[in-house]
Amino acid sequence: MARPSGSTSGGDLPKAVKSGLKVASFDQRSGRAVLSGATAPAPKGKASDAPSGKPSDKSSGKAKGIAPQAPSGANPTTPSSAEPSAAPKNGVAVGDVIASAPAPGAPHGVLAKVTQVLGTTDKGTEVNTAPATLDALLGASEAKGDVPVDPSTVKVEPLVPNVKVSWTKPGGVHVGPQGAKVPLGNLRLDVGASIPTPKGSPVTAEASASGFVQLAPEVEFAYSGKGVGSSGGPGTASLALSGNWSSQWELRGQAAATTADKPLRLPFAKLHADPVVQVGPVPVVINLDLTCYLQVDADGKIGVEVKQDMKGDFKVGGAYTWGKGWSGVSKADMTASPVRATATASGRVKATLGAEASVGLYGAVGVSANLAPYLRAEAEGSATAASDGSASATGKWAAYGGVDLTGALSAHLKIFGTPVFERSLPFDILHREWKLAGGEGTVSRAAGAGSKKR
Structure with missing residues (x-):
């Protein structure tokens, strides 16, 4: 799963970072999700988060030429529409945008913004979400x-x-x-x-x-x-x-x-x-x-x-x-x-x-x-x-x-x-x-x- 990094400050949109959180389940009608995994997203600028820039073999089914980049000199932030909230111990905060490959309850993948953190269950952290847009996650990145x-x-x-x-x-x-x-x-x-x-x-x-x-x-x-x-x-x-x-x-x-x-x-x-x-x-x-x-x-x-x-x-x-x-x-x-x-x-x-x-x-x-x-x-x-x-x-x-x-x-x-x-x-x-x-x-x-x- 990926999410934008940083805190709300307006200005440039965020650069997405890797997160150890995973979508354990998702209810498409209510938008309620259960997130499991690490307690915090990966640190900003971590080398492992940067794409290699090397195109993969076409027959492997992976994209070629993908090269997301943050704007030079920009401070990665969450979207300006996000509500400021201190991140709880599980690392999930109101305003976080999450992107996930197909998961239980979401066979076509998930792109959503956290609107409320409900608490912790035996399966993970339960949150309410609303639909999100790609620009809130990709910001000033480039991909092709x-x-x-x-x-x-x-x-x-x-x-x-x-x-x-x-x-x-x-x-x-x-x-x-x-x-x-x-x-x-x-x-x-x-x-x-x-x-x-x-x-x-x-x-x-x-x-x-x-x-x-x-x-x-x-x-x-x-x-x-x-x-x-x-x-x-x-x-x-x-x-x-x-x-x-x-x-x-x-x-x-x-x-x-x-x-x-x-x-x-x-x-x-x-x-x-x-x-x-x-x-x-x-x-x-x-x-x-x-x-x-x-x-x-x-x-x-x-x-x-x-x-x-x-x-x-x-x-x-x-x-x-x-x-x-x-x-x-x-x-x-x-x-x-x-x-x-x-x-x-x-x-x-x-x-x-x-x-x-x-x-x-x-x-x-x-x-x-x-x-x-x-x-x-x-x-x-x-x-x-x-x-x-x-x-x-x-x-x-x-x-x-x-x-x-x-x-x-x-x-x-x-x-x-x-x-x-x-x-x-x-x-x-x-x-x-x-x-x-x-x-x-x-x-x-x-x-x-x-x-x-x-």
Whole structure:
């Protein structure tokens, strides 16, 4: 656990120090905590509290480039809002800000300010707390790093039968079904599921989907408390999710006569992780949630067969600059090959294999996003198209690959100590689409050959 050092005197914010205290238990509804451990925080300026400044191996799951620093010539203090109080023998005082990795009762970590010291129990010192902000703890420190999410720490909750999880340990040890080749640092989900038709639909046929999603997520965190002046709060801050994405999947059958304005969505797995960025003695707990899903949007009595191989990378998050406020960050670079789309009747179909994501700090969601790589086909008649150039059609037809990235920043980003906006702030929608093949009339074309009209 970490806490700010010094006593209340106003002026510069504190430099955090290590503390032997630990969060033994925490009640999220009441804010009551029990702290156990040493009777006092470590002395100021202790050499063991200073970060080494050496980046760790990326595969270890620890942050790189973390370098918190106190302002030169500053006297570390507790936040100016803290109530002066003589520290009791157990070393806990009103106004102390505590930061803890996940603990009993606080699975997403704890960031709180002590508002009342209640006394000592057989488990430790019992205190009342209120929510705190990072600037009260980090003060004028600086930190910047990214943490690859260790696949072995990700909790996967299958939402449909036949979801299989794979990842590879260092040394080549494979976890999951045989035959699934997974690079180190990647998590793979194989799924095979049926997609029922909407209730009340005159069509009773079902579609089936099979394939896999593979991703290597990283969380990014940055904070700088320098150069803000007497107003307090960070000068810059950011929180983001990035990583590599690949998927191979196939959709067959008749998913619906029509989905109208309500696309058919099939969530097939939920993922959760709580990676920690260590800022000197301060454990900054980042909460990551992902829901992987398949979605089908169709119009008309259309039977489909689509195959997709999608690869690329993405980044979603928020960045803050003092004087300008928060802005969204959304990037995605995807390619699809080879792809085959077949429509056996007039109509259109759009099939998406995507992920809804949320990223937060200490249980407070700050960024939400929806990464949606897709394949769509439309036809008047019947058509088949593939990215290798082969095609046949009667009537008009076209096949497209694409990716959509949407999301928003939440007011919970106030946890940085930044000004709060009134409601969620959507960031710019990223939409990219490319045509795979298309035409009209009666066309038959082999891969790499010209068109033949009959």
